[in-house]
Amino acid sequence: MSISRRQFLRIAVVSAASASLGATASQAATESADIDPSGATGAPKISRVRFPQSVASGDPKPTSLILWTRVRSDSGADVSLRLQVAKDAAFAKLVVDTELLASAEHDHCLKVKVVDLAPYTNYRYRFLYGSKTPVSSPVGRARTAPLADADVPVRFGVVVCQDYIDGYYNAYALMQNRDPNLDFIVHLGDYIYEYDHGTGGEGDDIAARAIRFPDQSPGAWVKANWEQGGKDSKAARSLENYRHLYRVHHGDRMLQRIHERIPMLLIWDDHEFSDDCYGASGTYSNGRIKEYDPERRRNAQQAFFEYLPVDEDFADGIDDTQALDPPLNDTYRSTAKPGRGCWRTLRFGRHLEMFLADYRTYRPDHLIPEDAFPGQVVLDKAALIALFEAQYPGQGAAIYAAQSGSFSAYTALSSLPAGYADHAAAYTQVLMGVLTQVYLAEGLTATKAQAKATRDLSGPIAVRWFNGLLAQYNATVPPAQQLPPIDSATESKLERGLDYTLLGKTSFFSSVGARYGVVKATYDLLAAARYKGRPEKVLGAQQQAALDRFIATSDASFLCLASSVSTASLVWDLTEVDEFAPIGFNQRFLANVDHWDGFPTRRQAILSALQERGKTFVVSGDIHASFLTQWRPDPGNLNAVADFTATSISSTVFNRFVELTVEALSDLLNTPEMQAKARELLVDGLDDTLKSGFANVYPHSELRYALTRENGYAVIAVNADQVQATYRTFPHAQAKTPASNTGAGLTVTTARFRFDGREITAI
Structure with a gap:
């Protein structure tokens, strides 16, 4: 999606080389809640109703400042304003006195870059509304930056x-x-x-x-x-x-x-x-x-x-x-x-x-998806050995063997262990149904819930989550219709990997365990695997x-x-x-x-x-x-x-x-x-x-x-x-x-x- 700069507020660039409109209305402004321009006399009075967001300055450089205001328009049309920048509080020493337009297209915001200013110098600035008896914005103060070689704190x-x-x-x-x-x-x-x-x-x-x-x-x-x-x-x-x-x-x-x-x-x-x-x-x-x-x-x-x-x-x-x-x-x-x-x-x-x-x-994006299925294994045995091998050449398999007890036993619906594989279709139907219901309860549509459940159960699944989802199903049906969970003896023989639960992700659709409160050791492992050690x-x-x-x-x-x-x-x-x-x-x-x-x-x-x-x-x-x-x-x-x-x-x-x-x-x-x-x-x-x-x-x-x-x-x-x-x-x-x-x-x-x-x- 390419965005044209013409769609955005253009910064007006004004030079301080001369005060183009002369030194009229140069008296110091005085505060007032709001002013009727037709009745104002003398020095311009400050109207916070006319300028409800006041003024601001930014990005000071040795010879420039960004000045900003927003003006209230009675009709909604573009508004002509007059910018004055001076070296004194009375606005007698004007360096800028020029007319600018605050356009309706940009909500009557006006941003001006004043150039050709003196380095490390204090300035006063204001915006005036109206011609015969103008009212003023609040008066702003700003100082330009010192030159690059200036020895100043x-x-x-x-x-x-x-x-x-x-x-x-x-x-x-x-x-x-x-x-x-x-x-x-x-x-x-x-x-x-x-x-x-x-x-x-x-x-x-x-x-x-x-x-x-x-x-x-x-x-x-x-x-x-x-x-x-x-x-x-x-x-x-x-x-x-x-x-x-x-x-x-x-x-x-x-x-x-x-x-x-x-x-x-x-x-x-x-x-x-x-x-x-x-x-x-x-x-x-x-x-x-x-x-x-x-x-x-x-x-x-x-x-x-x-x-x-x-x-x-x-x-x-x-x-x-x-x-x-x-x-x-x-x-x-x-x-x-x-x-x-x-x-x-x-x-x-x-x-x-x-x-x-x-x-x-x-x-x-954040490394751990907020919608991650906690039981999904993101680094299986082969991936962990490869990661350890990359970090410690020649020792990958040994490190995995030494640390495997800290990882989760896992299986997959497409390759269930002996004694369970004969019922793969039943396990698939049951787990798909339970997980789809979980996602429906979280607000997903039926189509999206089923599609997500299919994706999440298509790869390795931690046994604890396999058995946990199965337990939810078994609790709702007679004993004759229940399916047996993977027993501990079988689980002990399975390969082990890193599932999202071990990263701290224990719930569905949650920032906890994804953006906040993640386990450091396993997060570091996943980051190393995903980014392969590169920044x-x-x-x-x-x-x-x-x-x-x-x-x-x-x-x-x-x-x-x-x-x-x-x-x-x-x-x-x-x-x-x-x-x-x-x-x-x-x-x-x-x-x-x-x-x-x-x-x-x-x-x-x-x-x-x-x-x-x-x-x-x-x-x-x-x-x-x-x-x-x-x-x-x-x-x-x-x-x-x-x-x-x-x-x-x-x-x-x-x-x-x-x-x-x-x-x-x-x-x-x-x-x-x-x-x-x-x-x-x-x-x-x-x-x-x-x-x-x-x-x-x-x-x-x-x-x-x-x-x-x-x-x-x-x-x-x-x-x-x-x-x-x-x-x-x-x-x-x-x-x-x-x-x-x-x-x-x-x-x-x-x-x-x-x-x-x-x-x-x-x-």
Whole structure:
């Protein structure tokens, strides 16, 4: 699907070489709720009703800024606006004074790239509506970046995940009070959440911040919750509904105050399109339906570029017509440019260059399908021996023999063991019938349920699932009609392999055991077999090549990789917990493989390249928790890579997600001892559990800081010699009511660290 740039908001380019309309209306603006243009006199007054989303700036470069606004049109027609940019608050020293058009085609959004500005210079800007007695937008402030050789420190904020219906943006009030003079803010995604009127949010929704889509027609939204007993929720699909989400989020006054004062660098994560997405595919149904929807993705990205101050001039010499990689999505094109996402690089003086990565557009599907039949054997005996042989030449068969007891005995309907093969037709009919009924109960149509059951039973099946499905049938018929299960003596003689149950996939159509809570040891085996030891194609060929060049050629003192998701490995190491042994939970689990834990080989390759270069760090988010990771992939190299992971602005915190998961597993954690131990390790002691689990897996690296219960943000300061990070957070409960404009009354936790390229130390 090729997308023409003509379908998207064109950035108007304006030069600051001259102020073309002169210095009229140059008085400082004054605030007013709304103004009737026919009655205004004197200085232009600020009208937040005329400019309901205020103003914003972004992507500062030494000689340019992106400026943005949206104007309300009384008639719905195009609106003529006047942009003024000045070096002073009174707008007496104008460098731009020009007329521009906010078109109805793009929801009256106007995005302007002002060029020929002076480096490292503060500017004021505003948009004027009306000619004789104009009213003004709120006045914005922005500073251009320093020149590439300027010896100046850089200080920037890191924010992520601002679910509007889940919490107030009190973190921005705190930032405005504690950190008002940042050079810029990096927003790592989830600027909007794609849900309707509070039904699909990720936490305890706030009724006063409910959102309802203006377009409720069929095809304008998609079903966002398929779980039985869950919320009847909707997610945006149409362009109008995505635009509405930006209008609402952009209308928050806390957020507006930040946009009016500090430029932002923005990338998307998943919620700008669809939760846990990959390419143009969503994951709401957990495999019940196919969610590949390039039109929906196009709408999401069009709204992103219309409503946010993102520079679309990604001129870096890369062929932007190349098809997406991997082939799973090769008919889809990014909507900023064909074949491009939102990735780009920006330089801030001598000491910092940043690569803003696009993790979602080019990545493949999650390794474990959400709709996987748990009893399906994905690596049989031959595949396991081949894998071990590739890893340890000459030892494959011996390793398999030594480890076979940890795998599942399996059979197949086409090759049942002796004593059962004579009844193959009966077994096939029974198991097909039972599994088809399971899929019908999960919402599949009769045709799709039968087709899926046929596929799932066509290959090797773990004996435990063969017998389990058979038991469901036998429980419904008289003894004379029952079929015998495979007995233990026969089972002990069968070959053994890796089925999805051993990966943690114990239920049908579920994200648990697919995207969350997977068994680390078996996941690593499956990843090694699928990717054959090669780094996974996460970023796509073009972006990966650009990142490689960035690491190899930048001469900045420090390099920063901005990733929407964290590189921190979140390991629940329960191997020594005896209480979990009866249900097989005494293993190491990866909490979230939608993150970089899902692509361990590519993560290792990127971190190794960053370590080899030296003086490199990552800023990341999405996980709704604060982490600080010190990576040293090569223990013999004194260089390290720091990952500063910022928590969410308002979204439900990671600790609460884990708590809800533990509560949902109450049927499995079926004794008081198990439930108490699960709460002790995974809720009350989650931070320490994550740090110890990380240490057990990565002895030469360290999860230095973990705080999973609080909202907030991070601030990064960079000079020639070091990076300093400050985490400012407060309890999630304090995001449920609006704070003052200064954040007064918040119970703030502050943590500070220093990183010199080799070691992280607490300050």
